[in-house]
Amino acid sequence: MLQLYFDEIITAIERARKQEHTKLVKAAEEIAQCIQANGIVHLFGCGHSHLLTEEVFYRAGGLAPIHPILVEELMLHKGAARSSQLERQNDFAQSFMENQDIRKDDIFIVISTSGINPVPIDAAKIAKQKGAFVIALTSLEYSQSRPSRHKSGQHLYDAADLVIDNHAPKGDALITHAALPMKFGSGSTIIGATILNSIFVKAIQIMADQGFEPPIFFSGNTEGADQHNKKLIEIYKERIPFLS
Numbered sequence: 001m002l003q004l005y006f007d008e009i010i011t012a013i014e015r016a017r018k019q020e021h022t023k024l025v026k027a028a029e030e031i032a033q034c035i036q037a038n039g040i041v042h043l044f045g046c047g048h049s050h051l052l053t054e055e056v057f058y059r060a061g062g063l064a065p066i067h068p069i070l071v072e073e074l075m076l077h078k079g080a081a082r083s084s085q086l087e088r089q090n091d092f093a094q095s096f097m098e099n100q101d102i103r104k105d106d107i108f109i110v111i112s113t114s115g116i117n118p119v120p121i122d123a124a125k126i127a128k129q130k131g132a133f134v135i136a137l138t139s140l141e142y143s144q145s146r147p148s149r150h151k152s153g154q155h156l157y158d159a160a161d162l163v164i165d166n167h168a169p170k171g172d173a174l175i176t177h178a179a180l181p182m183k184f185g186s187g188s189t190i191i192g193a194t195i196l197n198s199i200f201v202k203a204i205q206i207m208a209d210q211g212f213e214p215p216i217f218f219s220g221n222t223e224g225a226d227q228h229n230k231k232l233i234e235i236y237k238e239r240i241p242f243l244s
Contacts, residue, residue, distance in 0.1 A: 001175065001177075004175060005174065005175055005185050008174040008185070009174070009187055009190055009191070012166075012167050012168065012174070012187055012191050013191055013194050016166060016167050016191060016195055017198075019165070019167070020165055020167075020195070023163070024195070024202065025202060026162055027135050027164065027199045028200075028202035028203040028206055029203075029206060030107060030135070030162070031063075031107055031199065031203040032203040032206040032207045032210070032212075034105060034106060034107045034133070035063065035065055035203070035207065035214070035215065036207060036210070036212050039065070039103070039106045039107065040065045040066075040067050040101075040102075040103075040106050040107070040236070040239050040240065041063070041065060041066050041067065041106070041107040041109065042067045042068075042069055042100070042102055042106060042108045042109070042127070043056065043057075043066065043067070043068050043108075044068075044108070044109070044110050044111070044120070045111035045120065046071075046074040046075075046083065046086075046087040046112065046117070046119055047075070047076060047080075047083055047084065047087065048076070048186075048188070049111040049112055049113065049120075049188075049192075050071075050111075051189055052111050052193060052196055053068035053069065053070070054070075055197075056196050056197065056200060057242070058217065058242070058243065059217060060217055060218065060220070061216060061217070061219070062200060062216065063200055063203070063215060063216060064215040064216065064232040064233075064236055064243075065215060065236050065240070066240070067239065067240045067242070068242065069096070069097075069100060070242075071096050073086055074086055074087060074119065086119070087117045087119045088118060088119075088149050089118060090118040090122070090149075090150065090151045091122065092118070092119050093118070093119045093120075093122035093126060094126070097122070097123050097126040097127070100127075101239055102126075102127050102130040102131075102132050103130065103131060103132070104131030104132075105131065105132070105133070106131070106132040107132060107135065108123075108124070108127035108128075108132040108133070108134045108135070109134075109135045109136075109137060109196075110123055110124045110127070110134065110135070110137070110156065111136075111138075112136075112137075112156050113138060113139045113142055113166060113168050113172055113188040114139070114146065115136070115138035115139065115140075115143035115156035115157055116143060116148045116149050116150075116156075117149050117150075118149055118150045118151070120156055121148070121150045121152075121154060121155070121156050121158075121159050122150070124136060124156060124160055125159050128159070128161070133162070134159065134160045134161045134162070135160060135161065135162045135163075135164065136156045136157055136159070136160035136162070136163045136164065137164050137166055137192055137196070138156050138163065138164075139165065139169070139170075139172075139188065140157060140163070140165045141165075141167070141168070141170055142168060142169070142170045142171070142172070143155045143156065145170045164195060166188055166191045166195060167191065168186075168188040168191060169183075171183060172186045172187060172188050173185055173186055174186070174187045215232050215236075217232060
C-alpha cells in the first residue's frame, strides 16, 4: 500500500507534467514578465490549499516577490469546520480582497482543488477586476463532477485567465482498500507544490535567459545570505508586509 501511494503520486505528477506543459510554460512566461515589470505574484487558497501559498513564500531558492494572502478565518487552526463553512459563503471574499494591494499586471494564483466554493471564485473575480492576470490551480475532474456553490453557478475554472489542472480525482483521495467504503490518501498538496515550484523554476530560467537577474532568496544558513536577502526584503516589503 505504501508503494501504491508513491506510484499514484508519481503518476499524477507525470500526468500533470505532460498534459499541462503548455499551460505551465504560459504561467511561467506571465510571471517572468510580471516580475521584470516590478510586479508581485499573489497566491490565495482556503483550508489545505492555503498551505501551497506558504510553500513558495520566503523560500530558499525561491522568488522574493511572492505574496501569500493569509486569512486566518479560512485556515484550519481557527476552527476546521468553521473555515469550511466560511469558504462556502458568497461575498465573504469581499471582506479581505477589497483591501489587497493587487495592481494591474500583477499575477494572482488561486488554488482550490474542488473549484466549487464561492470564496476562491470571488477572490479570482476581484483580482481580475483589479487588473491582475488570474491563474487557477484546480482539478477539472473534481470541479466538473459537482455543481458550483457560487451564486452565479460558475466554477473556479470559469473565473481565471489560465486554468492549470492538478489532475487530482474527485474527492482528492487516491487509494482504495477492499475493507473500507471510502478512498484515502490525498494527493493535491504534493501535486500542487510540484506544479507551483515547476512554474517558478521555469520563470527563473526565462528571466535568466533574457539577461534579467531573478530576485531569488538564498538559504539563510549560507555565506552572504543575510545581506543578499535583506536587500530583497527592502525592495519588496512595502507590498509584501509579511517579509518584514
